[in-house]
Amino acid sequence: MRAVSKVKQHSIARKSLRRTLFFIVLILLAGSTFDAYNQAQLALVLILFIGVLSVTLLTGISGQLSLGQGALMAVGGYCMALLITNKGYSIWVAIPLAIVGAAIAGLLLGISAARLSGPYLAGTTLVIALAIPTLSNRFMSVLKGDEGLPVDVGYPPNWFTKLFGEPSYEQWQLYVALPFAAIALFFASNILLSRTGRMWRAIRDNETAASLSGVNFSRQKIFVFVVSATFAGLSGALYGLRGLVGPSVYPVSLSLTLLTAAVLGGIRSIFGAFIGTVIVVFLPDWIEAVLGSFELSEQVSNFMPALISSLLLILTVVINPAGVAGTHLHKHK
Amino acid sequence: METFLAALFSGTSRGAIYALVALGLVIVWRGAGIVNFAQMGQAMFSTYIASTMITNGYSYWLGFIVAILVGAAMGALLDILVMRPLSNKKKTELLSSDSMRAAVPVIASLGILGVLQALAGIIWAAEERGFPAPYPQEGFTVANNVMPFTSFDVFVISIVLATLLATTLFFKKTGVGLAMRATALNAEVARLSGIRTNFTRSLSWGFSGAASSLAGLLITPTSNLSPNTLDLVLIIGFTAAVVGGLDSPAGSVIGGFLVGMVISFVSFYDTPEDVFLSILSVLLLVLIIRPRGIFGAKDARRV
Amino acid sequence: MLEVKDLVTSFGSVVALDGISFTAHESKITTVIGANGAGKSTLLRTISGLEHPSTGSITWRGKSVIGMRPEDIVRAGIAHVPEGHAVISELSVEENMSMGSLFRRRKFKSDVAAAQDEMYELFPRLKERRKQLAGTLSGGERQMLAISRALVSRPQLLLLDEPSLGLAPLVVEQIIDSINILCRSTGLTVLLVEQNANTALGVADHGVLLALGKVVADRPAAELKADANLRAAYLGY
Numbered sequence: 105m106r107a108v109s110k111v112k113q114h115s116i117a118r119k120s121l122r123r124t125l126f127f128i129v130l131i132l133l134a135g136s137t138f139d140a141y142n143q144a145q146l147a148l149v150l151i152l153f154i155g156v157l158s159v160t161l162l163t164g165i166s167g168q169l170s171l172g173q174g175a176l177m178a179v180g181g182y183c184m185a186l187l188i189t190n191k192g193y194s195i196w197v198a199i200p201l202a203i204v205g206a207a208i209a210g211l212l213l214g215i216s217a218a219r220l221s222g223p224y225l226a227g228t229t230l231v232i233a234l235a236i237p238t239l240s241n242r243f244m245s246v247l248k249g250d251e252g253l254p255v256d257v258g259y260p261p262n263w264f265t266k267l268f269g270e271p272s273y274e275q276w277q278l279y280v281a282l283p284f285a286a287i288a289l290f291f292a293s294n295i296l297l298s299r300t301g302r303m304w305r306a307i308r309d310n311e312t313a314a315s316l317s318g319v320n321f322s323r324q325k326i327f328v329f330v331v332s333a334t335f336a337g338l339s340g341a342l343y344g345l346r347g348l349v350g351p352s353v354y355p356v357s358l359s360l361t362l363l364t365a366a367v368l369g370g371i372r373s374i375f376g377a378f379i380g381t382v383i384v385v386f387l388p389d390w391i392e393a394v395l396g397s398f399e400l401s402e403q404v405s406n407f408m409p410a411l412i413s414s415l416l417l418i419l420t421v422v423i424n425p426a427g428v429a430g431t432h433l434h435k436h437k
Numbered sequence: 438m439e440t441f442l443a444a445l446f447s448g449t450s451r452g453a454i455y456a457l458v459a460l461g462l463v464i465v466w467r468g469a470g471i472v473n474f475a476q477m478g479q480a481m482f483s484t485y486i487a488s489t490m491i492t493n494g495y496s497y498w499l500g501f502i503v504a505i506l507v508g509a510a511m512g513a514l515l516d517i518l519v520m521r522p523l524s525n526k527k528k529t530e531l532l533s534s535d536s537m538r539a540a541v542p543v544i545a546s547l548g549i550l551g552v553l554q555a556l557a558g559i560i561w562a563a564e565e566r567g568f569p570a571p572y573p574q575e576g577f578t579v580a581n582n583v584m585p586f587t588s589f590d591v592f593v594i595s596i597v598l599a600t601l602l603a604t605t606l607f608f609k610k611t612g613v614g615l616a617m618r619a620t621a622l623n624a625e626v627a628r629l630s631g632i633r634t635n636f637t638r639s640l641s642w643g644f645s646g647a648a649s650s651l652a653g654l655l656i657t658p659t660s661n662l663s664p665n666t667l668d669l670v671l672i673i674g675f676t677a678a679v680v681g682g683l684d685s686p687a688g689s690v691i692g693g694f695l696v697g698m699v700i701s702f703v704s705f706y707d708t709p710e711d712v713f714l715s716i717l718s719v720l721l722l723v724l725i726i727r728p729r730g731i732f733g734a735k736d737a738r739r740v
Numbered sequence: 741m742l743e744v745k746d747l748v749t750s751f752g753s754v755v756a757l758d759g760i761s762f763t764a765h766e767s768k769i770t771t772v773i774g775a776n777g778a779g780k781s782t783l784l785r786t787i788s789g790l791e792h793p794s795t796g797s798i799t800w801r802g803k804s805v806i807g808m809r810p811e812d813i814v815r816a817g818i819a820h821v822p823e824g825h826a827v828i829s830e831l832s833v834e835e836n837m838s839m840g841s842l843f844r845r846r847k848f849k850s851d852v853a854a855a856q857d858e859m860y861e862l863f864p865r866l867k868e869r870r871k872q873l874a875g876t877l878s879g880g881e882r883q884m885l886a887i888s889r890a891l892v893s894r895p896q897l898l899l900l901d902e903p904s905l906g907l908a909p910l911v912v913e914q915i916i917d918s919i920n921i922l923c924r925s926t927g928l929t930v931l932l933v934e935q936n937a938n939t940a941l942g943v944a945d946h947g948v949l950l951a952l953g954k955v956v957a958d959r960p961a962a963e964l965k966a967d968a969n970l971r972a973a974y975l976g977y
Contacts, residue, residue: 167536169543216721219728222539223472223683227675230474231720234672235713242710309534356668360547367544407558414551421545422522612842615831619839622828629788629822631814631843631893 113298120293123374124286131285135278143274148346149378149385150281154288155339156365156377161292162332163363164371165301167308168221168325172213172229174359175236176333177340178351180206184341185253185349186246195258199284199341206337207330214329218322233359237351252350281342288335292374295331304328364417370427379428387413443585444705445698450590452697453597457652458674459681459689460604461645465512466683467621468641469520471542472675475549477667479515479646480653482553483508484662485561487654488568497571504654505647512646513639519545520642521635554664563664570658593655600651601690604644608686617641649674673700676720682733691732741766742787742897742931747796749779749786756782757793758953764897764946767927769920771940771961774950775974780933781823783950784899787931788820789813800897815843819895823902825882829875833866833885836874840889851894859888862918880911887915891922897929904936912936916943937975941965949974 131150135143155177163169183205187198213232217225240247247253257280260271271279295301307321307328344353361384369380388409395408420427458477465473486507487500523545572588608614619627620637628634652674653667660666673696681692696719703715723730742764749757756779764770772780785791787798789810798805805813814820819840827836837859841852860867863884869877874885883903890898900919904912920943923930934940941947947964949957951974957964964970 163540167534167540169536169540171547216725220724221536223466223543224679224724224728226474226540226543227472227672227679228720228724231672231676231713231717234669235717238710238713242714308536360551363544363547364551403562404559406563407555410551411555411559414548414555417548417551418519418545421541421548422519422526425526425541612838612845615835615839616842619828619831619835622830623826625790625822626826626828626889627839628790628810629814629820629826630839630889631811632839633811 116294116297119297120290123293124290127289127378128282128286131278131282135275140272140274143272143278145385145389147274147277147281149381150278150285151339151342151346152362152365152385153285153339153378153381154335154342155362156369156381157288157292157374158332158335158339159362159366160371160374160377161295161304161335162328164366164373165296165308166304166325166328168217168328169226170217170229170332171226171356171359171363172232172236173332173336173362174340174354174356175229175233176206176209176213176336177343177358178236178349178354179209179333180337180340181344181349181354182240182247182253183337185255185344188255189253195280195345199338202341203334203337206333206340209337210330210333211326213333214326217329218325230356230359233356237354240351248350250351252348252353253344254348255344256347257345277346280345284338284342288338289374292335292377296374364413368413368416368420368427370429372426373429376427376429383416383428384413439585440705444701446584446586446590447705448698448701449694450593450697451656451701452694453594454652454656454693455670455673455677455697456690456693457597457600457648457655458670459677459693460601460686461648461652462674462678463681463683463686463689464621464641464648465645466678467686468617468638469516469524469542470539471520471546472683473515473642473645474543474546474671475515475553476546476645476649477653477671477674478550478553479508479511480649480670481662481664481667482557483511483646483650484568484653484657484667485557488566488662489561491569497569501571501654505650508650508653509643509647513643515549515646516639516642519549521638557664561664565661565663565666568654568657568662574658589658596651596655600648604648604686613637613640617644673716676716679720679730680723682730685730685732688730688732692730741801742929743797743799744783744787745797745799747783747786747793747798749782749791749793756953757786759796760950760953760955762948762955762958764929764931766929767923768945769923769930769932769943770946770948771932771934771937771944772948772950773934773937773940773964773975776935777952778950779953780935780950781901782953784820784901784931784933785822787813788818788899790820790822811843814893814895817894817896818899819890819893819897820899821886821890821901821903823905825879825886825905827874827877827882827885827889829873831874832870833872833874833877834870836885837866837870837888837892840892841894844893848894852892855892855894856888859892862922863888880907880915883907883911883915884918887919895928897931900930900932902933902935904934904939912939916940919943937971938965 131146135146138146155173158173180202184198184202187193187201188195217228220228241249257277260276303324307324340354365380365384366377368383369378370376391408391412392405395405424430461476462472465471483504487504490500490503491497520542523542570589572592574587574589576583576585576587608618616627616632617637617640619630619632620634621641624634652670656670677692677696678689680695681688681690699715699719700712703711745761747757747760748755760783772783774780782791786793789805789808793806800816800818805816805818837856841855845852865881866884866888869881874882877885887903903915916939919930922928932940932944941961941964944961947959947961948955949964949970956974957970
C-alpha cells in the first residue's frame with residue numbers, strides 16, 4: 105500500500121513539475137518579447153496570480169468564500185516592509201519571514217472563521233478587510249499611518265548581472281516575481297492533485313459526509329486558511345515591493361479584484377486562476393485599445409475597467425459559472 | 438455628562454439608520470437566502486438620482502420619493518435579472534454543493550455593487566458631493582446651551598420608527614405580507630398553497646431596496662456622497678443584522694440601535710479611527726458567543 | 741378524471757418513476773400503496789409540479805398539467821398535502837390556513853371565510869387553537885391543519901401524502917374518516933398515498949400498487965385487499 109501511494113505521489117510531483125517548467129518557459133518567452141511597460145504588467149500578473157491562487161484554494165476547492173484575502177496580503181506586505189526597513193534584511197530573507205507572518209494571521213483568521221460559513225464568513229472577512237488597514241493609523245509610530253513604508257525590489261546582485269547582463273528595472277521585477285510564482289504554482293498543483301485536495305473538496309461538497317468519513321473538518325478548514333494565507337502573504341509582499349506598503353495599497357477592492365480574477369478564469373482550476381489574472385490586469389489596456397479612438401472623457405475611461413470586469417463577473421456566475429477554464433475543468437474536477 | 442448625552446443622541450439617530458439597513462438585509466436573507474452585498478450600492482445610486490434632481494431645482498421631497506421608488510424598482514430588477522436565473526442554475530455541477538450555493542449569490546451581489554459604483558463614477562464623477570437635509574442640522578438651544586440634538590435627528594428617528602411600524606403592520610395584517618412571510622419561511626409549502634413565490638420574492642427585494650434607499654437618503658447629509666461612501670454603512674448594517682440574528686427582523690432593528698450606540702460611544706470617547714476595529718470586535722464577539730445572533734432562531738441554519 | 745400515462749421521473753441516474761400509468765376517477769378515493777422507496781411520494785410531487793418528469797403525460801379533466809408551476813397547478817384545482825405534516829411552524833394556525841386561500845381572496849371574497857369556517861367545523865380542535873403558532877400543535881393537529889390549508893383552496897382533486905405518518909391509530913382513523921366523509925359529500929376526488937395499506941384500502945374505491953417505480957397492480961380496493969399473495973410479496977404482511 106505504502107509503496108503504491110509513494111509511486112502516486114511521485115507521479116503527482118512530476119506532473120506538477122512539468123506544469124511549472126512549462127509555465128516558466130512561457131513567462132520567459134512572453135517577457136522577452138514584451139516592452140518595458142508590459143514586462144511590468146506581466147510581473148503584476150505573476151504577483152496577483154499567487155494571490156488569486158489563494159482564493160482558488162480557499163473558495164474554489166474548499167468552498168469557503170473569503171473577502172479578506174487583501175488583508176492577508178497586507179499582513180505579508182507589512183511584515184516584509186518592517187523587516188527590510190527596521191532590520192535591514194534583504195528581500196530574500198524578508199519575504200519567507202513575511203509568509204510565516206501571514207500564515208500566523210491565517211491561523212488566527214481560520215480559528216475564528218472555522219465555525220462560520222456562507223454569507224457569515226463573507227461578511228466577517230469583509231469587515232476584516234476594512235479593519236486591518238486602519239491598524240496602520242492605530243500603530244502610527246511603527247506602521248507610519250497613511251504614508252506607509254516605501255520598499256522596492258532593489259537591484260540585481262553582481263553574479264546575476266555577470267551571468268545575464270544588466271536587466272532593466274521592469275525585467276528585474278519580473279525575474280524576482282517569477283521564481284515565487286513558479287513555487288506557488290508547483291505547490292498549488294501538488295495540493296490539488298493530492299489526497300489533501302480531495303479532502304478539501306469533500307469538505308466543500310458535503311461537510312456532514314466528510315466528517316462522517318473521518319475528515320476532521322474544522323481542523324482541515326483552519327489548515328486551508330493557513331495554506332491560503334501563505335499564498336496571500338507572499339503575493340502581498342511582492343505586491344508591496346512595487347514601491348510602497350501602505351493602507352492605500354491594500355484596499356478592500358484588492359480582495360474583490362482577486363475574487364473577480366478567480367471567478368472569471370474558473371474558480372476551481374489553477375489554469376483558470378492564471379487566465380483570470382491576465383484578464384484583470386490587462387483589461388484596462390484592452391479597453392483603452394478598443395475605446396481609445398472614441399476620445400472618452402477621463403471620467404468615463406477611469407471607471408470603464410471596473411464596469412466591464414464587474415459586468416463580466418455577473419455574466420460569468422449567471423451564464424457560465426465554471427469560468428473561462430470551464431472546459432478544462434472536466435479533466436480533474 | 439455633555440459628551441455622554443451627545444453620544445447617546447447621535448447613537449440613537451445613527452442607530453435608527455443602521456436598523457433600517459439591517460432590516461433590508463434580513464428581509465432579503467429570509468426571503469431568498471442571500472446576503473445582498475450590493476444593497477448600499479443600490480442606495481448610493483438612488484441617492485445620487487435624488488441629488489441630481491434636487492440640484493436641478495426639483496423639491497427635496499420629490500427627489501426623496503423618486504429615490505425610494507427607484508430603490509424599490511432596482512431591488513426587484515436585480516432579483517429578476519440576476520438572482521432568479523442564478524437560483525434556477527442550482528442543478529449545475531459548480532453549484533451542486535451547499536457551500537457554493539451560498540457563495541455564488543454573494544459573488545454576484547459583489548459584481549452588482551461593482552457595476553453600480555462604476556456607473557455612478559461614470560455618470561456623476563467620483564468626487565464627493567454634499568447631500569441636503571430637509572431640516573436644520575443645528576442643535577436645539579435649551580437655556581442658551583446648544584444641545585447635541587438637531588431637528589434633522591428628530592426627523593430621522595421619527596421616519597424610521599414610522600417605517601418600522603408600517604412594515605410590521607404590513608407583514609402582520611395584509612395578505613401580501615403573509616404571502617411574503619410564508620415564502621421566506623417555507624417556499625415549498627407556500628407554492629403548494631398557490632402563492633406565486635417568484636413574485637413575492639421579488640417584492641422582498643423591492644422592499645429591501647426601498648428601505649436601504651431611505652437609509653441612504655438619511656445618512657448622506659451627515660457624511661458625503663461618493664460612489665464608495667456607503668460601503669461602510671453596509672458593513673455596519675451587516676454587523677447589526679448578525680448581532681440581532683439574520684433570521685429576525687425585530688432583532689435586526691435592535692441590533693441596529695445597539696451597533697449605533699457602540700459606534701457613537703467609541704467615536705466620542707475614543708477616536709473615530711477605531712470604529713472599524715470596534716465593529717469587528719462586536720461582530721467576532723457575537724459570532725463566537727452566540728453565532729445565531731441575540732434574537733436568532735436556535736436552529737435556523739440556512740447556509 | 742386524472743390520467744397518468746407512461747410517467748418517468750428520475751433524479752440524476754436514479755429512476756424513481758419508471759413508466760407509470762393509471763387513472764383516478766372523479767369523486768372517488770384512489771389509493772397508491774407500496775413499500776418505502778416505491779416512488780409514491782415522487783408520483784404526487786410530479787403531479788403537483790414539484791418534480792419534473794422526463795417523459796409521460798399527466799392530464800386532469802382533459803388538460804395537461806405538465807410544465808405548469810406548482811402554484812398554478814393549485815390554482816387549477818389540484819391541492820397537494822405533502823409528507824410530514826407540512827405546515828409553517830412560525831405562523832399561527834389561522835395564518836397557515838388562510839395561506840391556502842390567499843389566491844382566492846379577491847375573486848371569491850365571501851367564500852374564503854366560509855371555507856375556513858367549514859374547516860374549523862370539520863376539525864374543531866383547530867378552532868380552539870387558531871391564535872397559537874402551528875409549531876406548538878401536536879402531530880395530528882398539524883396534519884389536520886395541513887389538510888385544511890389544502891382544502892380551503894377549494895380543490896377538485898386532493899393529493900394526500902402519508903397522512904398517517906407518525907400518528908396514533910385513533911387520530912389516523914379520525915383523519916381518514918373526515919376525508920372519506922368529505923369525498924362522499926362534496927364529490928372531491930382524492931389520491932391517497934399510504935404505506936399503511938390496510939387503512940388506505942379500507943376507505944378507498946380503487947387501489948394502485950407500486951413497486952420500484954412501476955405499477956404492479958391496479959384494481960378495485962376490495963379486490964386488492966383480499967389478494968393475500970400480492971400483500972405478502974409487496975407489502976410484507
